[in-house]
Amino acid sequence: MNTSMNSADSSxxxxxxFSLGDDSFALPVSNVREIVTPQPITPVPNAPLLVPGxxxxxxxxxxxxxxxxxxxxxxxxxxxxxxxxxxxxxxxGGRLIRLAFDADSVDSVAELDAEGLADMPDMGTTLPPxxxxxxxxxxxxxxxxxxxxxxxxxxxxxxxxxxxxxxx
Amino acid sequence: MxxxxxxQSFLAEAQDILEELEQELLELDSGAxxxxxxxxxxxxxxxxxSAAMFGFVELAGFAHHxxxxxxxxxxxxxxxSTSLVDAAxxxxxxxxxxxxxxxxxxxAIALAKGDxxxxxxxxxxxxxxxxxxxxxxxxxxDAMQSTDASDDxxxxxxTFVPHIDDLRNGSRPDLLxxxxxxxxxxxxxxxxxxxxxxxxxxxSDACLAWEITYQEPVxxxxxxxxxxxxxxxxxxxxxxxxxxxxxxxxxxxxTAANAQDSKISDSIExxxxxxxxxxxxxVPATRVDxxxxxxxxxxIAQSRLSQMVDGHADPNxxxxxxxxxxxxxxxxxxxxxxRMLPVESVFGRFRRVVRDLSSSLGKSVELVTLGGExxxxxxxxxxxxxxxxxxxRNALDHGLESSDERIAAGKPAExxxxxxxxxxxxxVILQILDDGRxxxxxxxxxxxxxxxxxAQSDSLTDGxxxxxxxxxxxxxxxxxSDVSGRGVGMDAVxxxxxxxxxxxxxxxxxxxxxxxxxxxxxxxxxxxxxxxRLGAHVCVLPLNSVEECVEIPxxxxxxxxxxRILDLRGAVLPLVPLSDLLGWxxxxxxxxxxxxxxxxxxxxxxxxxxxxxxxxxxxxxxxxSALHAQQAGLSGxxxxxxxxxxxxxxxxxxxQISRENKQVAA
Numbered sequence: 001m002n003t004s005m006n007s008a009d010s011s012x013x014x015x016x017x018f019s020l021g022d023d024s025f026a027l028p029v030s031n032v033r034e035i036v037t038p039q040p041i042t043p044v045p046n047a048p049l050l051v052p053g054x055x056x057x058x059x060x061x062x063x064x065x066x067x068x069x070x071x072x073x074x075x076x077x078x079x080x081x082x083x084x085x086x087x088x089x090x091x092x093g094g095r096l097i098r099l100a101f102d103a104d105s106v107d108s109v110a111e112l113d114a115e116g117l118a119d120m121p122d123m124g125t126t127l128p129p130x131x132x133x134x135x136x137x138x139x140x141x142x143x144x145x146x147x148x149x150x151x152x153x154x155x156x157x158x159x160x161x162x163x164x165x166x167x168x
Numbered sequence: 169m170x171x172x173x174x175x176q177s178f179l180a181e182a183q184d185i186l187e188e189l190e191q192e193l194l195e196l197d198s199g200a201x202x203x204x205x206x207x208x209x210x211x212x213x214x215x216x217x218s219a220a221m222f223g224f225v226e227l228a229g230f231a232h233h234x235x236x237x238x239x240x241x242x243x244x245x246x247x248x249s250t251s252l253v254d255a256a257x258x259x260x261x262x263x264x265x266x267x268x269x270x271x272x273x274x275x276a277i278a279l280a281k282g283d284x285x286x287x288x289x290x291x292x293x294x295x296x297x298x299x300x301x302x303x304x305x306x307x308x309x310d311a312m313q314s315t316d317a318s319d320d321x322x323x324x325x326x327t328f329v330p331h332i333d334d335l336r337n338g339s340r341p342d343l344l345x346x347x348x349x350x351x352x353x354x355x356x357x358x359x360x361x362x363x364x365x366x367x368x369x370x371x372s373d374a375c376l377a378w379e380i381t382y383q384e385p386v387x388x389x390x391x392x393x394x395x396x397x398x399x400x401x402x403x404x405x406x407x408x409x410x411x412x413x414x415x416x417x418x419x420x421x422x423t424a425a426n427a428q429d430s431k432i433s434d435s436i437e438x439x440x441x442x443x444x445x446x447x448x449x450x451v452p453a454t455r456v457d458x459x460x461x462x463x464x465x466x467x468i469a470q471s472r473l474s475q476m477v478d479g480h481a482d483p484n485x486x487x488x489x490x491x492x493x494x495x496x497x498x499x500x501x502x503x504x505x506x507r508m509l510p511v512e513s514v515f516g517r518f519r520r521v522v523r524d525l526s527s528s529l530g531k532s533v534e535l536v537t538l539g540g541e542x543x544x545x546x547x548x549x550x551x552x553x554x555x556x557x558x559x560x561r562n563a564l565d566h567g568l569e570s571s572d573e574r575i576a577a578g579k580p581a582e583x584x585x586x587x588x589x590x591x592x593x594x595x596v597i598l599q600i601l602d603d604g605r606x607x608x609x610x611x612x613x614x615x616x617x618x619x620x621x622x623a624q625s626d627s628l629t630d631g632x633x634x635x636x637x638x639x640x641x642x643x644x645x646x647x648x649s650d651v652s653g654r655g656v657g658m659d660a661v662x663x664x665x666x667x668x669x670x671x672x673x674x675x676x677x678x679x680x681x682x683x684x685x686x687x688x689x690x691x692x693x694x695x696x697x698x699x700x701r702l703g704a705h706v707c708v709l710p711l712n713s714v715e716e717c718v719e720i721p722x723x724x725x726x727x728x729x730x731x732r733i734l735d736l737r738g739a740v741l742p743l744v745p746l747s748d749l750l751g752w753x754x755x756x757x758x759x760x761x762x763x764x765x766x767x768x769x770x771x772x773x774x775x776x777x778x779x780x781x782x783x784x785x786x787x788x789x790x791x792x793s794a795l796h797a798q799q800a801g802l803s804g805x806x807x808x809x810x811x812x813x814x815x816x817x818x819x820x821x822x823x824q825i826s827r828e829n830k831q832v833a834a
Contacts, residue, residue: 045750059465
């Protein structure tokens with residue numbers, strides 16, 4: 001177990017590269033527990049927006065984290081053949097919590113050294129800046145390093161309010 | 169095992185011994201038998217020995233005084249007195265504090281040299297015979313370094329005959345011998361007498377024996393300490409003079425040394441009677457949890473297998489699947505039972521609470537426990553301890569009158585508190601009963617009005633008034649004492665019991681006493697649940713909150729004040745769609761379900777409308793992660809036979825949220 005708690009640790013060079021929509025993202029591979037085929041999501045009543053449900057991964061019940069929602073990306077209408085669930089140990093309030101999130105595809109494990117990390121170009125990105133550590137240029141592609149503490153901050157959007165529906 | 173693990177296992181063992189020690193000391197209160205005193209002495213001796221071994225020198229030093237005091241009792245030099253038991257209990261508590269600080273740190277040394285330790289040592293030696301008390305100049309650590317140094321130092325001759333099974337038990341006689349050799353210069357003689365002919369030799373038997381003759385004075389205590397963990401071995405420690413005498417005279421006359429030896433073998437023998445405890449395994453709770461998790465999955469996989477086999481008419485396959493099913497269920501039951509602990513294990517702690525409290529309150533109280541053998545899941549028991557202490561305190565502080573009042577009321581001066589446990593189906597019932605003055609409905613009413621909990625005009629039955637004591641911020645004690653009466657106790661009881669999925673009720677009779685009854689599930693790991701369908705999803709309602717399932721008769725549905733109600737055999741119940749409670753999309757307006765589950769929560773019945781009732785089953789409860797732990801109305805999740813995740817609902821919690829929301833809306 002070599003799970004890194006330090007989100008800003010850019011020396012953690014081995015990353016998992018996955019894509020959401022048109023963008024490629026990277027997270028430290030040391031926190032990735034496994035990659036599985038998509039699982040049905042059971043909604044949790046009145047759950048926070050970012051963790052709306054639960055999934056069964058090999059008999060363990062894990063919270064499903066909506067990373068797309070966190071990054072402000074549009075929801076995908078349906079899963080594709082490439083869709084994967086990534087089981088990830090995410091830092092939450094000083095502890096690691098195992099959760100699952102989906103990616104449109106899982107591309108590779110790559111070594112990205114800290115020198116190659118550049119600031120995110122200001123080209124009208126809609127991604128929330130606090131979630132981004134920077135960007136790597138790898139051949140023709142741009143790989144966005146995520147700050148795992150911010151990206152998996154479940155409290156970011158607050159909680160869906162219970163009285164939403166009572167007023168409806 | 170690395171050093172840290174060893175220290176951990178010492179701490180765990182010491183903790184257990186301290187808990188037993190507390191019980192043994194409390195038993196001394198009601199007349200001490202030699203066996204009980206021996207038990208105390210053995211516990212102290214073990215703690216001191218292993219503490220020294222694992223480097224807890226400060227603890228060992230303090231324990232030495234504790235042990236010395238009981239040594240005097242054991243050999244009859246002094247009697248057990250209440251003040252000695254008091255001092256011993258304080259000493260036990262201090263030992264516990266020692267366990268909490270790392271050894272050989274400033275904190276540990278401060279604890280060992282502190283006033284508390286000194287005071288307790290003084291009390292331990294208070295009516296000891298002359299000369300036992302430590303000289304004042306003796307610092308703690310000095311006393312420890314050379315335990316009874318003056319009479320113990322000699323060039324001892326030690327014979328060590330390992331038990332024949334020692335090697336099989338994982339003991340290492342060679343290490344013990346090298347440990348002995350570290351104590352001082354010595355000659356070692358190997359005694360091969362017990363080694364049989366080679367043809368008969370069983371290689372795993374421990375046949376060799378040793379005689380170690382020290383060439384310089386060493387502490388006898390140090391020699392004995394080497395054998396702390398080898399109770400099976402025959403060990404004799406004699407001085408050279410005695411040895412010579414023995415050889416020469418060969419007389420039956422018991423010498424001082426022989427007497428000493430017989431004492432050692434005596435205590436070794438006694439250690440045997442307690443050695444049966446090694447039938448128990450110390451296993452980290454997480455491993456048992458892991459087994460429960462895996463078994464939960466096995467149960468699910470097995471039920472899937474059964475479903476698949478149903479279609480095939482193969483008797484052999486059927487028989488095999490049935491066998492697997494039987495075994496899986498047996499396995500699950502035994503795994504569940506591993507988590508079960510007798511409630512007696514916490515009752516013991518309460519004897520101490522009652523003893524301390526009754527003396528600080530100046531009341532004479534007897535605690536009677538019944539049904540201590542009743543078994544409850546460890547998780548339930550752990551969370552119950554604090555609420556039970558609250559309730560006991562309340563019973564002693566508020567429930568029981570002072571001796572004078574009791575006599576005036578024609579009752580025996582000594583108050584009684586009963587703590588009873590029994591199992592009923594899947595529930596365990598815990599009852600705390602006192603024979604005190606009983607609750608005063610009028611006072612409770614005044615108090616509740618004063619606190620604004622009810623209005624002056626509200627009419628409540630006595631039963632409803634008694635239930636007010638569980639309300640947050642309610643306390644009947646006229647003045648706040650440190651014993652109870654901050655108005656948080658009973659509220660905390662209610663909260664914990666709710667969280668555990670149980671109920672609490674109170675019954676009282678003026679001048680005869682009060683009883684508080686807790687009904688709790690025996691285990692949190694498995695719940696009997698009713699599976700219901702809502703749209704595409706399945707939820708589980710715990711069966712203990714379900715009363716019945718009914719279908720709404722065609723003409724039975726109506727509304728009153730805009731709320732839907734159900735007329736159930738003359739009783740009018742509110743009717744609530746479960747999907748509304750869960751905040752899930754409203755059901756298809758065309759699909760008018762007539763399936764209703766009648767649930768009971770907080771003494772009220774409610775009809776929950778669901779799309780379908782699927783059936784009941786035992787479900788393995790998995791707790792929710794920290795991301796969902798704050799979610800009210802849910803008590804966990806489970807995995808269904810088809811692998812889907814289903815929420816286990818907390819009915820009382822859900823209805824409470826719905827009530828709060830209505831209030832907000834209104």
